[in-house]
Amino acid sequence: MQQPAAGDKSTAIPPSCPPQANLADGSFYTRRCITEDPSWSLVTVPHLTELCIQHIVHNFEKNPILNYLLPEHQRKVVDRLSTSLPLTVTANIVSHEDYWKRCCIERWQVCDVSNYGDSWKRMFFERHLENILKFFIPSTTDPKKVLELVPLCKGYVRKLEVDQFLPPVWVDEKEESNDLADTEEDANFNEAYTHHYDLKDLITALPHLEELHLTYGVKSCGMNFEWSLFNFTEQDCFSLAAAVKMCHNLKVFKLTQSKVDDDKIKLLARNLLDHPCLLELDLSHNLIRDNGAQALGKLISHSRLETLNLCNNQICHLGAQGLAQGLAESSSLTSLNLRLNFVEDRGGEAIGRALLTNTSLKSLHLGSNNLSEPTTAVFSQVLAQNTTLTSINFSCNHLGLDGGKQLLEGLANNKTLTKLDLRHTEVEQETGFLIHQIVWANREAARLGSLQHPTAEPLGIKCSREQ
Incomplete structure (x- = not known):
């Protein structure tokens, strides 16, 4: 074996030499250990x-x-x-x-976690459950897939927003013959096949559920559109009514854009009578007529309901009179929206007369109801006597010059109304300006009052933002 040069201390030790063995000339050998990982050190352990x-x-x-x-x-x-x-x-x-x-x-x-009480866990479980319901296919998806989730999410779900319900997958004989249901009347042919997921077992198993927003329809159906995809059937209504009745903590119930008619509304209203917690009911963009509105008038006087939205239905004067009767009786309702209906003057007058005695309603929307001077004559008295109303919307009606003057006379001594919408009502410009001055003064007084009494409801600030 070749001997290392004198003084070389980095070479390997011959097998016969012990570590650091002294040589004759005074030099010595050292052992050099080579590890598997050159970067290894005690610092990285x-x-x-x-x-x-x-x-x-x-x-x-x-x-x-x-x-x-x-x-x-x-x-x-x-x-x-x-x-x-x-x-x-x-x-x-x-x-x-x-x-x-x-x-x-x-x-x-x-x-946006702020919509879920600033709780990410609540957001996850609410949206996860909503997604399962949106894509649940009756007779295809196993209902256990939904119910198995209940023990995991029931402590966190407080609101459900389901904007689509899929019908069962089936083949219609009409479709096989290329004779598709192209009209809304043909939808009745398919009604027996378009039942949706039964919410009863799920809703009754969610003890903390406070808000329920539902729309029975199919989103993004594209070229597969059929009227049958947008049916809220009798079976759906029966199961939903039973579920809502058993949901004792429910505060907000919204059933919109679902072709809900009078028969279904009467069934729902019967199950909501004397509900212990329901405060807001939204039935906008449906097919509710007079009989359904009359049933809701009875509901107003037999519940704790505070907000009722009936925008864009088919309610005429008889239905408005039924609602007015509910307002005239003991009622806790603070907001009523009848925009885009057909109540006309007979309905408008009935509601106005009810407000001569009602002391709970604060906001009323009668926009686009074909109202005219007879209605403003009654509301002139309402504005002179009622001390509860803070907001009235008469937009898109035919109040005319005399109607505007009547409202101005009623506002002469009114100190509570902070918002009056008269857009597109044919009211004279000068009259509208004088009305605006009175409403603005009331709003400023309410704002100053809320600053002096912070615990009071800030009506003035709220109305100023809405303007």
Whole structure:
């Protein structure tokens, strides 16, 4: 073996030489250890705690022991958990908002947590359940897929917004013969086949549900459009009415754009009578006529309802008279929206006479109802006597010059009305200006009063923003 040069201390030691053996000339050999990882050092060795955390994260699905860890260790584990873990593992164990924030952001592009009480976990479960309902196909999707989620999400779901319900998948004989249902009347042919998911079992199993927003229809159906896709059937109505009746904590119920007619409204109204918590009912953009409105008039006087929205229906003067009767009796209603109906003067007069005794209603919308001077004559008295109304909308009616003057006379001593919408009502410009001056003064007085009494409702500030 070739001998190293004198003084070379970095060469390997011959097998026969012990480490650092002295040579005759006084030099010595040294051993050089070459490890498998040249960058290895004691500085990079993980702590035992870190190794444990890695093991817990890796085996979390099989052994979720999060609650047995210290708070600082819990956070480290949660920060590394995968958002694809089964909900059966994470739902009732992981309560850290950062984890559910990651779940939401990775799944949806728009995430406004302020609409969910600033709770990311609530947002995730509400939207997850909504998505399942939107794409549930009766007779195809297993109902257990929905009900199995209930034990996991029932503590967090407070609001459900479902803007589509899919019908069953079926082949119609008419379709096979290329004779499709092209008219709305043909939709009745398919009614027996278009029942939707029965919400009763789900809604009654959600103890904290406070808001329910439903639309029975199909979004983005494109060239597959058929009227049968937008049917709210009798079976749907029966199951929904039973579900809402059993949902004792429900405060807001919205059933819009679902072709709800009088028979279905009467069934729903019967089940909502004496509801302990319902405060807001939105039935806008449906097919409600006089009989349905009369049933809702009875509901007004037999419930705690505060807001009723009947915009864009087919209510005429008889229906308006039924609603007026409910207002004249004991009522807690504070807001009534009848925009885009057909109540005309006989209906408008009935509502006005009811407001001569009603002391609860604060906001009334009668826009686009073919009203004219007879209605303003009654409301002139209302404005002179009623001390509760703060907002009236008469827009898009034919009040005329005399109608504007009558409203101006009624406002002479009114101190409470802070908003009066007279756009497109044919009121004289000067009269409209004088009315605006009175309403503006009332609004300013209300604003100053709210500043002096902060606990009072800030009516003036609210109305000024709406302007």
